[in-house]
Amino acid sequence: MAQRMESEPDSESEALPERRETLWLLALSPMLWMLYFLVSYATAAIWCAKVVGRDGSLEGARIAIGVYTVLTLVGIGIVTWRGFRKHSFGTATVPHDFDTPADRHRFLGFATVLLGGLSVVATLYVALAIVFIGSCT
Amino acid sequence: MDATKCPPGMRVLVSLTALSSLSGCSGPQSALQPAGVDAEQIGQLFWWMCAVAVLIWLLVIGFAVYATHINPETHDSRAARWLIIGGGAIAPPVVLGALLVFGLPLLPSLSAPAEDGLQVTVSGERWWWRVQYPTPSGGTVELANEVRLPVGERVGFSLTSPDVIHSFWIPSLGGKVDMIPGRTTRLTLEPTDVGVYRGACAEYCGTAHALMNFQVVVMEPEAFTVWLEQQAAPAQTPQSSLARRGQEAFLANGCSACHTIRGTPADGVLGPDLTHVGSRLSLGAGILPNDAEAFARWIRHTDQIKPGVNMPAFAMLPEGQLTALAAYLSGLK
């Protein structure tokens, strides 16, 4: 990692791509994980209660949850990539703590990347359950 | 602490505390002294977690000592940063992931239904256990407050409750599973050592929750078969005249409204089956010894022995009837 830049970058020279910052991108990865968790849980519950019965095999639900997993990881990947682009804006380095619009922009991008990493781990942990548990019992 | 400087009372207290915490590690109700296949697996998981936790603790404390005492100069910020990212952000998910990979595969095996093995139904009821075994003739026989298992056989349990949530736990043999009203939950156990263990209700269920236990006897398969046959048979007819008066008192005082003694007119179903109550290792769901004296105490002071109990105390019974009842019931082997 590069050395921290000690001087405040010339804010005039940095023209931001968007005029207003939003927090949506930041919250998107955890939200994707949350949605994934909810839908996987519901799928397995309905599968066991309505489709195969309480001693049935989870096979079909497993495939569905496998597909959700891939979709969620791709979604989180895209969000994280966009966060990384925000973080890489201009030439400044972390921790992006100057009181300028550009540093705020980078800071939000960096936090998005970190939350994306956390969401990937959370998603994989959920998916692990379905790897090891194969029946409704 | 410097032992020579601490007051004698304190020393006794400290050693007592240390002793009592150690005594919790063994005995008939310890998950750390497994006597079953499943308890063994759970125990292993526990020791792995302990070992890794100690290792991580040593590492963290080691680094802290290193950074503050051994090498207190300014550290290279580059190396420190990688240490923080590696040890703080990457290592925890990896360690927790490994724990999941290790622990998750245990789950299905702990509740896997035993194919054509022995299947026992246990219902947790405030504050005792209704136990049903299949008989060789294809029926079921109802027992209570004691579970006996053949050693080396995988036994399935169907667990239910008619009132509130209880939890069925025999720490020496395996994990615990909730008993939920309106549902049947499952557990499978495979005892590996002959012996007497203790089970308990592991989910707070009201006033007498702590007095809701049971004995677990793991037996040689032949002995188990003999036991089950004997339990499935109707009650012995009372031999002595005292016991005969006890049987009359049992029927005359309304005990039969709640209790069944197979082979007699008593056929109540609210309370535990008493057909072979004298053959159990304990009384009142694992809280009293099983002898005539304890029977008399139980019948006369039921609500003092077990506050909240759903059996009225028969304190008004004359001494003679009480002795007779106690003789009769303790003789129901």
Ligand SMILES: [Cu+2]
């Ligand atoms: Cu209970």
